[in-house]
Every structure is written in structure tokens, then in C-alpha cells.
Amino acid sequence: MGRVQIGEFEELVLLVVAILNDNAYGISVMEEIQSQTGRKINISAVHSALDRLETKSFLKSEVGGATAERGGRRKRFFKITVAGQEALNAIREQRNKLHDQIPSLGLKYVSI
Amino acid sequence: MSPFDHEPPQWAIKFLKLYCKPRALEIIEGDAYELFYKRIEAEGLKPARRKFSWDVLRFFRLRYIKGLEDINSLNNIAMLKNYFKISIRSLLRQKFYSAINISGLAIGLAACLLITMYIGHELSYDNFHQDVDRVYRVANGQAGAWTPARLGAQMKTDFPEVEAVARLNGPFDQTFKIGDQVFKEARGFSADSTINQIFDIQFIAGNPKTALNRPNSVVLTQSLADKLFGYQDALGQIIKADGQNIQVTGVVADPPKNTHFQYNFINSYPHEEWITIGNWTGNGFFTYAKLAKGASPEQIHEKMPAFIREHLAPMIIKYSGHDSFDAFLADGGKKTFSLIPMQKLHLHYSHMALGSSGSIDNVYIFSAVAFFILLIACINFMNLSTARSAMRSKEVGMRKVLGSLKGQLVGQFLVESITVCFLSSILALGIASLALEGFNQLANRNFNVEDIFNTATLLKLFGIMLLVGLLAGSYPAFVLSAFKPITALKGESQATGKGSGFLRKGLVAFQFAISILLIVSTVVVYTQLNFIKNQDLGFNQEQVLLVKNINRLAENGTSFLNKIDRIPSVESRALSNQYLSGGVSDWGYQTVEDNPRNNSFINLFATADFLKTMDIELIEGRGFNKDLVSDTANILINEKTKKWLGGDVLGKVLSRGDGEDYTIIGVVKDFNHASLRRDIDPFIFRLMGEDGKTEGDWYAANYLSLKVTGDYQNTVEQVRQAWAETITDEPFEYVFLDESFNSLYAEEERFGQLFTASSGLAIVIACLGLFALAAFTLQRRYKEIAVRKVLGASVQSLTFMVIKSFTLLVLIGALIAIPVGYWLMKEWLASFAYQINLNNPLIWIVPILVVAAVAWLTVGYQSIRTATSNPVKALRSE
Numbered sequence: 001m002g003r004v005q006i007g008e009f010e011e012l013v014l015l016v017v018a019i020l021n022d023n024a025y026g027i028s029v030m031e032e033i034q035s036q037t038g039r040k041i042n043i044s045a046v047h048s049a050l051d052r053l054e055t056k057s058f059l060k061s062e063v064g065g066a067t068a069e070r071g072g073r074r075k076r077f078f079k080i081t082v083a084g085q086e087a088l089n090a091i092r093e094q095r096n097k098l099h100d101q102i103p104s105l106g107l108k109y110v111s112i
Numbered sequence: 113m114s115p116f117d118h119e120p121p122q123w124a125i126k127f128l129k130l131y132c133k134p135r136a137l138e139i140i141e142g143d144a145y146e147l148f149y150k151r152i153e154a155e156g157l158k159p160a161r162r163k164f165s166w167d168v169l170r171f172f173r174l175r176y177i178k179g180l181e182d183i184n185s186l187n188n189i190a191m192l193k194n195y196f197k198i199s200i201r202s203l204l205r206q207k208f209y210s211a212i213n214i215s216g217l218a219i220g221l222a223a224c225l226l227i228t229m230y231i232g233h234e235l236s237y238d239n240f241h242q243d244v245d246r247v248y249r250v251a252n253g254q255a256g257a258w259t260p261a262r263l264g265a266q267m268k269t270d271f272p273e274v275e276a277v278a279r280l281n282g283p284f285d286q287t288f289k290i291g292d293q294v295f296k297e298a299r300g301f302s303a304d305s306t307i308n309q310i311f312d313i314q315f316i317a318g319n320p321k322t323a324l325n326r327p328n329s330v331v332l333t334q335s336l337a338d339k340l341f342g343y344q345d346a347l348g349q350i351i352k353a354d355g356q357n358i359q360v361t362g363v364v365a366d367p368p369k370n371t372h373f374q375y376n377f378i379n380s381y382p383h384e385e386w387i388t389i390g391n392w393t394g395n396g397f398f399t400y401a402k403l404a405k406g407a408s409p410e411q412i413h414e415k416m417p418a419f420i421r422e423h424l425a426p427m428i429i430k431y432s433g434h435d436s437f438d439a440f441l442a443d444g445g446k447k448t449f450s451l452i453p454m455q456k457l458h459l460h461y462s463h464m465a466l467g468s469s470g471s472i473d474n475v476y477i478f479s480a481v482a483f484f485i486l487l488i489a490c491i492n493f494m495n496l497s498t499a500r501s502a503m504r505s506k507e508v509g510m511r512k513v514l515g516s517l518k519g520q521l522v523g524q525f526l527v528e529s530i531t532v533c534f535l536s537s538i539l540a541l542g543i544a545s546l547a548l549e550g551f552n553q554l555a556n557r558n559f560n561v562e563d564i565f566n567t568a569t570l571l572k573l574f575g576i577m578l579l580v581g582l583l584a585g586s587y588p589a590f591v592l593s594a595f596k597p598i599t600a601l602k603g604e605s606q607a608t609g610k611g612s613g614f615l616r617k618g619l620v621a622f623q624f625a626i627s628i629l630l631i632v633s634t635v636v637v638y639t640q641l642n643f644i645k646n647q648d649l650g651f652n653q654e655q656v657l658l659v660k661n662i663n664r665l666a667e668n669g670t671s672f673l674n675k676i677d678r679i680p681s682v683e684s685r686a687l688s689n690q691y692l693s694g695g696v697s698d699w700g701y702q703t704v705e706d707n708p709r710n711n712s713f714i715n716l717f718a719t720a721d722f723l724k725t726m727d728i729e730l731i732e733g734r735g736f737n738k739d740l741v742s743d744t745a746n747i748l749i750n751e752k753t754k755k756w757l758g759g760d761v762l763g764k765v766l767s768r769g770d771g772e773d774y775t776i777i778g779v780v781k782d783f784n785h786a787s788l789r790r791d792i793d794p795f796i797f798r799l800m801g802e803d804g805k806t807e808g809d810w811y812a813a814n815y816l817s818l819k820v821t822g823d824y825q826n827t828v829e830q831v832r833q834a835w836a837e838t839i840t841d842e843p844f845e846y847v848f849l850d851e852s853f854n855s856l857y858a859e860e861e862r863f864g865q866l867f868t869a870s871s872g873l874a875i876v877i878a879c880l881g882l883f884a885l886a887a888f889t890l891q892r893r894y895k896e897i898a899v900r901k902v903l904g905a906s907v908q909s910l911t912f913m914v915i916k917s918f919t920l921l922v923l924i925g926a927l928i929a930i931p932v933g934y935w936l937m938k939e940w941l942a943s944f945a946y947q948i949n950l951n952n953p954l955i956w957i958v959p960i961l962v963v964a965a966v967a968w969l970t971v972g973y974q975s976i977r978t979a980t981s982n983p984v985k986a987l988r989s990e
Contacts, residue, residue, distance in 0.1 A: 026143040043143055044170040047136075051175060063139070068116065069149055073142030 025075040058084035120164040199528040218539035220489025227482035237458035248451035250399040257464040261390030273407035276309040279397040289352040299376040317347040318362025324380040331362035372468035409451035490584040492881030497588035509600030521593035529585025624925025630871030631959035632933040637864040650783025652727035656849035659816040675834035686722035689812035701766040717800040733778030748797035787856040791945035886971040898986035914975035
């Protein structure tokens with residue numbers, strides 16, 4: 001697998017979609033991010049992040065679930081793809097690798 | 113109440129539906145609605161509505177905005193792309209025809225572009241002034257330029273509708289002296305301090321309100337100030353102007369190109385009674401008036417009769433000799449002032465426009481030329497497109513078989529023609545930039561390349577391009593799209609029908625007609641110009657050197673004249689107050705009879721040797737004698753004046769009124785003193801003393817005429833030296849009289865150039881078209897010609913056969929062009945008192961022969977090539 005081109009906010013969205021599993025659409029993703037991180041975000045930002053992730057084929061989507069709350073309009077549900085999961089893993093591995101290389105010097109002082 | 117009963121703001125939904133891609137619309141709308149309902153419960157209706165709108169606005173991103181493919185159906189876009197591709201391919205396949213087509217059209221468009229730019233410029237004159245629609249020029253009578261000094265001030269006092277007035281004089285030349293440097297500057301004016309209420313004059317330094325308040329003040333334009341003071345601060349500087357000390361009280365921005373008031377510097381008026389209060393007699397000023405908001409010129413015009421009666425009646429009665437003003441009116445006497453909108457001055461009243469040399473006729477003529485040239489280019493385009501139709505017939509057949517509708521085919525060909533127009537436009541921009549210098553000369557304007565590439569001009573070009581593309585493209589489009597698919601696929605040509613051939617020939621004939629018309633105009637204009645230049649003026653204008661500004665020599669005049677007298681090549685010399693060809697003013701005289709008759713005569717003051725210097729022939733009586741002081745009360749007249757007086761004139765008396773009587777002592781032969789547009793005027797010579805003084809000790813010797821024999825150039829040099837020795841702060845200015853006369857016809861000269869250029873263009877464009885058309889026709893008749901040759905036709909007869917058909921078209925063109933040309937040229941010549949004879953057959957035959965010869969050369973070359981080629985090649989090519 002090559003380098004993963006993914007931004008910080010996209011990574012966050014991708015993670016949340018993975019967490020929400022079967023119920024990931026625009027609003028649920030936004031609310032989850034708000035409740036988990038406390039970040040105030042606009043729905044349009046979530047939408048474009050989702051769209052970008054889909055064109056990068058880290059997400060796939062299907063349409064369905066019209067409800068009264070939406071005036072009978074359908075939702076677009078997102079699901080993480082295998083490539084998406086691999087991307088998350090790759091990012092995590094890379095981060096861990098970097099974290100592990102931090103010299104323990106600092107920690108010593110902290111521990112005093 | 114359930115939250116679902118509420119609705120989000122309608123405008124936001126409409127906006128969303130307007131911009132949003134249909135693919136994403138439902139999802140976005142759904143999310144927005146869901147959030148909206150949730151927020152009603154959590155935060156209340158108002159914030160929810162506000163946040164809904166905000167969300168919608170936030171979704172306005174490139175990602176979600178409709179693209180081209182969302183507006184039309186995808187199919188149309190694809191077809192459009194295909195049309196475009198096919199156009200480019202067919203253009204590339206026939207490079208020769210395409211090049212001719214595009215370049216012909218480009219030349220036409222370039223001419224058109226330059227001319228639209230010119231017309232736009234002409235029509236924009238003075239529009240930029242603030243309140244220009246309220247500014248008027250006060251005309252004496254209906255369109256007299258000069259008005260009395262008192263008029264403006266009195267109008268402002270009497271009419272509440274008049275908001276501001278200003279008087280103006282100029283343009284004139286003035287000499288500035290700074291240190292020991294002397295500058296002769298043109299385009300100077302004198303003006304009232306209120307001038308900046310009438311015109312937008314942008315002050316860079318100095319106070320606009322007070323700059324012209326005091327006498328001996330001058331306002332300079334930035335460029336003149338830079339020139340005089342070498343980019344140093346000019347404000348407050350003292351300069352010597354025509355010998356007087358004046359102060360620079362303001363520096364203003366240069367006036368824009370499109371105003372009739374083109375100043376270099378503006379002087380203040382002296383504070384003397386004739387200026388500050390002013391008289392009703394004498395018309396020495398241009399008056400401008402600005403009306404109050406809502407006032408109309410008609411209101412002023414209505415009040416004018418009462419105004420005239422109140423202020424001007426006494427003066428009128430005194431000069432007309434009537435008992436009362438009513439008697440003057442009853443006698444048909446007229447006196448009025450009228451208001452002319454300032455915007456009209458440049459084009460419609462050029463004699464009042466301070467020398468801005470505009471003319472509505474020029475605008476019309478230029479428009480007509482642009483139209484004709486563009487028309488020829490369009491005809492070319494149509495001809496070539498239809499002529500080539502056979503090449504495309506298979507393509508059209510195939511498209512139809514595959515389901516193309518006629519409308520789609522029309523669309524395809526229109527796209528093609530617009531593509532060609534687009535390419536031509538780009539080329540036209542290049543051609544126009546290259547031709548700009550020449551065009552400036554023709555139009556007597558000063559355009560630069562930026563004027564071509566400004567948005568307004570480009571938009572016009574774009575408009576013309578679309579128009580030409582659609583108009584010229586529509587005929588071929590309809591012809592081509594009407595092909596029947598089966599015959600088209602069989603490869604049979606369909607354009608051989610009588611109808612389209614006839615139209616094509618008609619169009620070519622029409623092109624010839626326009627070319628012939630333009631050439632005829634060129635020939636007539638130049639013949640006329642030549643005619644009036646070589647016309648005997650009644651005196652000898654050759655070898656006469658005219659020195660200007662003699663009055664500036666003041667007391668050194670005599671010593672200068674003495675120096676001139678020592679130059680051996682100067683045969684004779686004469687001083688005068690004005691000069692022939694330079695505009696001589698007319699004065700009123702009346703006869704001394706029981707019933708005095710009035711007339712105005714061209715009146716020139718000159719020293720005794722004037723007749724000798726100018727070689728004017730004396731036919732009766734005697735000339736002036738410089739040693740006879742009493743001769744100042746005598747006059748010489750010309751034959752025209754004699755005719756008006758009637759009978760034996762020697763010894764008769766003409767009077768200026770108040771006992772100012774002059775006795776006629778001689779009659780000279782008639783001569784022209786101005787452009788030959790006017791007939792010979794009645795003329796009166798008055799004697800000027802050898803010291804340059806006339807009646808009442810008035811010094812009027814402004815010009816010195818020298819008759820020169822032998823070496824011209826050397827004499828000029830000697831006179832210049834004499835001048836330089838006499839005066840240092842006035843540059844030596846001179847003109848040759850014959851050149852001065854010729855320069856009277858500068859406008860006609862430009863006219864001739866315009867016709868030469870446009871007829872040249874017309875012929876070039878028409879030839880391009882003809883060349884391609886002939887090539888095409890011959891290609892189609894390749895086999896026919898081969899068969900004829902096999903059957904025994906000679907090269908000569910074959911060539912003749914082809915040329916014959918084109919010659920016929922030239923003749924048809926001539927038949928159209930000659931009557932139109934005759935009428936037009938008759939109209940033009942009507943403005944000349946001396947005209948050439950239009951019935952001279954050469955004027956008409958030469959242009960026809962020129963066009964025919966060009967047509968023969970164009971067609972002949974190709975037909976000979978075809979006729980001499982081996983017939984076997986043509987017949988074998990099945």
C-alpha cells in the first residue's frame with residue numbers, strides 16, 4: 001500500500017463512520033464528532049469530507065431510509081471499505097512508530 | 113404543535129434548488145430539514161430558521177454547484193463538442209479555402225472594428241462632463257458661433273433657469289518665454305473664472321474657484337506645465353506670455369480625447385469694462401450656459417423675444433436704420449439667441465466646436481464603408497461555404513441517415529461559421545493593431561492600441577462576430593441541411609440547381625458593384641481634388657512666402673522690412689492684416705444712393721504693393737499709390753463687387769456709415785481667396801500704410817507676403833536670419849502660399865484616402881473570394897473541360913469560356929454601381945462651387961476596367977492552368 005493521502009478532519013470522519021457502523025450519514029456523523037470531541041462543525045463540512053473520502057474509495061455509500069424527520073427525503077448511508085480500514089491502520093501504525101521513537105528523556109523529568 | 117408544521121425559509125430552499133447538483137440535492141435537503149426540525153425543539157423556531165439558511169449558504173461550494181452537464185442534457189453537450197471537432201477538421205482538410213475564408217473575413221472585421229471604435233469615440237464626445245445634459249452653448253441666431261460680451265451675464269440675471277454661464281475665446285497660439293527659452297504653444301483659450309462650473313476641469317494644483325479670477329493669470333495643463341518648467345512646481349511661477357508677465361494660478365489634468373474643448377492653457381480675461389460689463393455690439397465671445405435642474409431650453413427660447421426687445425432693441429435700431437424695433441421686425445428682421453446642447457457641438461455644429469473637427473457626415477460615411485466591406489466579406493463567406501457544399505454532401509447524408517434532424521444540422525453549420533468568425537476576429541485584432549497608424553491618419557484621430565483592446569471595443573467585436581456568424585452562416589446552413597440523404601449519399605452534387613447558382617452569381621455581381629462604386633468614388637474625389645488644386649485662382653500663389661506675426665515686431669518692424677528689402681531674391685513685398693487662404697473677414701458696406709443697399713464684402717487691408725506681389729491683374733482705373741496719403745479713403749474692388757454695384761463704378765462711393773465713405777479707384781480681376789468650395793466673393797481692398805497702420809492709427813500688419821524669385825530655400829534662410837536679428841522672443845513662422853491653399857483641402861484629401869483604402873480593401877477581399885470560387889468552379893467543371901478539349905476545343909477558347917461568365921458578372925455589377933455612384937458623387941460635388949464634369953466617360957470606364965482586369969487575372973490564371981492540363985488525367989479519375 002502506498003502513502004495514504006488523508007487530512008486530519010477526513011481521518012476523524014473516517015474513524016467516526018467506522019464507529020457508527022450501520023448508521024453513518026451526514027447528521028449522525030456530525031453529532032458523533034461533536035459529542036466525542038466537542039468540536040463545533042458545520043454539516044456542509046461533514047458532507048464534503050464524506051464525498052472526498054468516497055472519491056478516494058475509503059468509503060462506499062448507499063441511499064435509503066426516508067423518514068418523516070427529513071420530510072420524506074432519503075439519507076445517504078456510508079460504510080467504510082477495506083481500503084478505508086487499511087488506511088486507518090496504516091495511519092495508526094505510522095503514528096505509533098513515531099510515538100515510540102520519542103526519547104524517554106522528557107518522561108524522566110515529568111516523573112520526578 | 114409538532115415541529116413538522118413549521119417550514120424553513122423559502123428563499124433558502126429556492127436558492128439551494130437553484131444551485132445544487134440534482135444528484136446531491138435530496139441528501140443535502142434531507143439533512144438540512146432534519147437538523148431544522150431538531151433545532152426547533154432544542155433552540156426554538158427563529159434560531160432554527162436562521163441556522164437553516166446558514167447551512168444552505170455553507171453548502172454553496174464548487175462541489176455542489178451545478179456544472180454545464182447539469183444544465184443541458186449530456187447529449188447536447190456531446191453533440192456540441194462533436195460539431196466543434198468536425199468544424200476544425202473540415203477547416204483543416206481544406207486549408208486553402210479556409211485560409212481565404214478566414215483572412216477575407218478578418219480583413220472585413222478589422223475594418224469594421226476600427227470604424228466601430230471610431231464611431232463609438234465620436235459619439236462619446238463630452239459625455240463625461242458632469243451634468244452635461246444641462247450644459248448648452250448659446251448660439252447667435254440659430255447656429256452663430258459668436259455672441260456679444262454682455263449676453264451671458266445678462267441671461268444669468270434675467271433668467272432664473274440659468275444656473276451658470278461662462279465665456280470663452282480661442283483656440284489661439286501664444287508665445288511663452290521662460291528665462292531665455294521661447295515656446296510657441298497652440299490650443300490656448302481665454303475664459304471666465306466660472307468655466308469649471310460648465311466643464312469638468314480637474315485641478316491638480318491651485319484653487320478651481322479663484323484660479324481665473326484675476327487678470328494676467330493662466331492655468332496650464334499638466335503636460336504643458338511639465339514642458340515649460342521641466343517637471344518642477346509650476347504653481348505661482350511668473351511667465352512672459354506675448355510680452356506680458358502672467359502668473360500660473362493652476363495646473364490641471366490634460367483634457368480627455370473625447371471633448372471638443374481641447375485646451376493646453378487657459379488665460380483669464382483682463383479686468384476692463386468691455387469684458388466685465390461688456391457690450392451688446394460686436395460678437396466676440398463664445399457663451400456657454402448651464403441650466404438649473406428641471407429647466408428646459410424651450411423655457412429660455414420662449415422668453416428670448418422679450419429679452420431681445422429689452423436689451424438689444426436700441427442697438428439693433430441704431431444699426432439697421434429703422435424707426436422702431438417693431439418696424440425692424442415688420443421688415444423681416446430677425447434677432448435671437450438659441451441654446452444648443454453641448455453634446456451636439458462636436459458632430460452637428462462643428463463650426464462652433466472650437467476646432468474639434470467632427471462631422472456627423474463622416475460618421476455616416478465611415479459607417480457605410482464599414483458596412484460595405486463587411487458585406488463583401490460576408491458574401492465571400494456565404495459563397496465559399498455553399499460552393500464547398502458538395503464536399504460535405506456525403507457527411508450530411510450520413511448524419512441524416514443516422515437520425516440527425518434538420519435543426520441539428522443547421523446548428524452544426526452555424527457552429528462552424530461562428531468558429532470561423534471567431535478565428536477571424538482574433539486575426540482581425542492583429543490586423544487592426546497593425547493598421548491603426550494609417551487609420552488614425554484617415555480619421556484624423558489619435559487612437560492607440562489600448563483603445564482596441566479595451567472591454568467596450570472587444571464586446572462590440574464579439575457582437576459583430578456573432579452577428580456575422582449567424583447571418584452569413586444561416587444561408588449555407590439551410591442549403592446544406594436541406595440535402596436529400598439518398599442523392600447526397602450517391603455522391604450527386606445538389607448545388608447545381610438553378611436557384612443557388614443564381615444566388616451565388618448575384619452575390620458575386622453585388623460584390624463587383626460595391627468594388628466599382630468605391631473605385632468610382634476614389635477616382636471622382638481625386639479628379640476633383642486635382643481639378644481644384646490646378647484651378648487658376650485669378651492670381652499667382654506660386655513663389656510667395658508668407659511671414660506670420662509681423663505685429664510682434666512692434667517698433668522694430670521697419671528695420672526688419674529694411675533688411676528684407678536688401679535680400680535680392682525678394683521681388684516685392686506687401687503687408688496685410690489677413691492673408692488669402694487664411695480666412696479673410698467680411699465687412700458690411702452700403703451704397704450712397706437714395707435707397708442705400710447693404711452687402712457684406714470680403715475686406716482686406718494691404719499695402720500698395722499687394723497687387724504686384726500676388727500678381728492680381730488690374731483691369732480698370734489705378735492701383736493704390738503708397739505716396740498718396742489720401743488713398744486711405746479710396747478702395748479697390750473686384751469684378752464681382754462691380755457686378756453687384758452695376759454700371760460704371762469708378763468714382764462711386766461705398767460707405768461704412770457715419771460718414772465713413774470710400775471712393776472706388778480701380779477694379780481688379782476676380783480671384784479666389786478661400787477654398788474652391790465657395791464661389792468668388794465680392795472683395796474690397798483698403799490701403800494699409802507702409803508703416804503697417806490703417807485708419808485710426810490701428811496697427812494691423814500681421815502678415816508679410818514676399819514674392820520670391822530664384823532660390824526659394826536660400827531666401828527663406830535669409831528671411832529667417834533677418835527675423836532672428838530683429839526679435840529674439842518670437843519664433844519665426846512662415847508658410848508658402850500655395851501650400852497654404854492646398855492645406856484647405858486636407859479634409860477632401862482624407863476623404864480621398866479613405867476611399868482609396870476602402871476600395872483597395874474591397875477589391876482584395878472580393879478577389880480572395882473570387883479566386884477561391886473560380887478554383888472551385890473549375891474543379892467541378894474539370895471533366896467537362898477535359899471532354900471539350902478532347903473534342904477539339906482550344907486552350908484559348910476554353911479560357912475565354914470561363915472568363916466570359918465572370919465578365920458578365922462584372923458588367924452586371926457595373927450596371928448597379930454606375931447609377932448609384934452618379935447620384936452619390938453628384939451630391940458630394942454639390943458642396944463645391946467649382947466641379948469636374950461627371951459625364952466624362954473615363955471616370956466610369958476606368959473603374960470597370962480595373963475591376964474586370966482584376967477579375968480576369970484572378971480567374972484567368974486558374975482557367976489557363978485547367979485548360980492546359982492533360983485531359984487524360986481528368987477523364988481517368990473515376
